[in-house]
Amino acid sequence: MHLRIALLLFLLLAHRAAAGVVPFYVGTFTDHTASKGIYLCSLDTGTGILGPCTLAAAAKNPNFLTLSPDHQYLFAALAKTVGSFKLRADGKLIALNAQPSGGTVPCHVSVDATGRHLFVANYDGGNIAGFNVGADGLIGERTALKKFSGSGPNVSRQNKPYAHSIYVSPENTVVYCCDLGTDNVRIFRFDSSDGGLAPASPPAAKVPPGSGPRHLVFHPGGKFIYVSNEMGNSVSVFARDAGSGALTALETVSTMPEGAPKKGVTTAEILCHPTGKWLYVSNRGIDTISVFKIADDGRLTLIQSTSSVAKFPRSIALDPTGHWLISAGQNDNRIAVLKVDQDTGQLTPMDQSAAIPAPVCVLFVPQK
Numbered sequence: 001m002h003l004r005i006a007l008l009l010f011l012l013l014a015h016r017a018a019a020g021v022v023p024f025y026v027g028t029f030t031d032h033t034a035s036k037g038i039y040l041c042s043l044d045t046g047t048g049i050l051g052p053c054t055l056a057a058a059a060k061n062p063n064f065l066t067l068s069p070d071h072q073y074l075f076a077a078l079a080k081t082v083g084s085f086k087l088r089a090d091g092k093l094i095a096l097n098a099q100p101s102g103g104t105v106p107c108h109v110s111v112d113a114t115g116r117h118l119f120v121a122n123y124d125g126g127n128i129a130g131f132n133v134g135a136d137g138l139i140g141e142r143t144a145l146k147k148f149s150g151s152g153p154n155v156s157r158q159n160k161p162y163a164h165s166i167y168v169s170p171e172n173t174v175v176y177c178c179d180l181g182t183d184n185v186r187i188f189r190f191d192s193s194d195g196g197l198a199p200a201s202p203p204a205a206k207v208p209p210g211s212g213p214r215h216l217v218f219h220p221g222g223k224f225i226y227v228s229n230e231m232g233n234s235v236s237v238f239a240r241d242a243g244s245g246a247l248t249a250l251e252t253v254s255t256m257p258e259g260a261p262k263k264g265v266t267t268a269e270i271l272c273h274p275t276g277k278w279l280y281v282s283n284r285g286i287d288t289i290s291v292f293k294i295a296d297d298g299r300l301t302l303i304q305s306t307s308s309v310a311k312f313p314r315s316i317a318l319d320p321t322g323h324w325l326i327s328a329g330q331n332d333n334r335i336a337v338l339k340v341d342q343d344t345g346q347l348t349p350m351d352q353s354a355a356i357p358a359p360v361c362v363l364f365v366p367q368k
Contacts, residue, residue, distance in 0.1 A: 064108045119175060169242070213236070216228065
């Protein structure tokens with residue numbers, strides 16, 4: 001009995017030692033809201049308790065955020081530009097510089113593995129752009145600009161290309177862009193020596209007509225890609241060739257349980273659990289999060305549809321431990337915490353939320 005108690009105490013202390021308070025940033029919409037820019041919050045990974053949320057930097061519509069690989073710099077898609085910020089020791093941000101995004105309505109940014117190249121997707125402009133980044137975090141000259149063409153069958157949403165997101169592959173050799181307007185996941189070869197982009201062969205992969213690909217996520221190791229289809233309320237699963245970047249469609253599955261209303265519902269963010277066992281998708285308009293089990297062959301089974309707690313969840317994010325999920329409610333001006341069951345991947349809402357005006361992006365700082 002004494003040995004068992006001692007073992008339990010050891011495990012409890014070990015868990016507490018491994019847990020800690022991790023910071024995260026929240027991007028917002030500032031137009032016609034009370035928001036002032038980018039906010040800094042924290043989460044206790046042992047308890048799921050949120051710390052205070054404070055303004056980290058004033059900025060105009062910092063709607064999507066990303067970090068440099070060394071976590072020294074934060075980059076944001078702003079109203080008309082891409083901006084660079086330096087992280088202070090206390091987590092506050094120092095604005096460094098900004099450059100015109102190369103298009104209109106920049107909505108997504110990513111950085112390559114070297115930290116020397118920044119990419120932006122310009123939604124209304126229907127294009128993507130790349131920029132050099134200096135060792136000092138300053139955004140430099142533009143290195144790439146790719147304008148798309150085409151349309152899709154949804155006349156009200158797909159009258160032209162809409163570049164909604166951009167990602168660099170785990171190998172740092174391929175760049176993918178979700179083009180909501182043409183139902184394409186566009187594929188480019190990426191040269192990290194100069195930031196150049198060239199169409200891959202093939203240059204794109206298709207999701208079902210009218211689905212509107214919004215965001216994607218790589219399975220750990222990069223063998224599979226999962227695409228959140230905004231208007232299709234679905235996820236398209238692709239096998240990925242790491243060498244060429246080519247995508248092979250495996251299946252498309254609904255994020256909605258059978259019989260659930262679909263009118264006015266659009267998917268938003270998509271996440272893969274660090275273990276590679278589960279996938280999470282937020283559904284706006286019905287305010288739910290869909291949880292999928294990932295099979296060894298990459299295919300999906302819907303295992304849960306639960307409340308996102310926060311309303312109109314444009315963004316969700318997993319903490320670095322994979323134990324907690326933050327849901328950002330654009331329409332009710334708050335973020336909320338859900339607990340991740342480590343055996344099943346399913347979510348349980350916690351009695352933890354914090355007020356932030358119009359939150360639209362949640363970005364955790366990985367712990368070194």
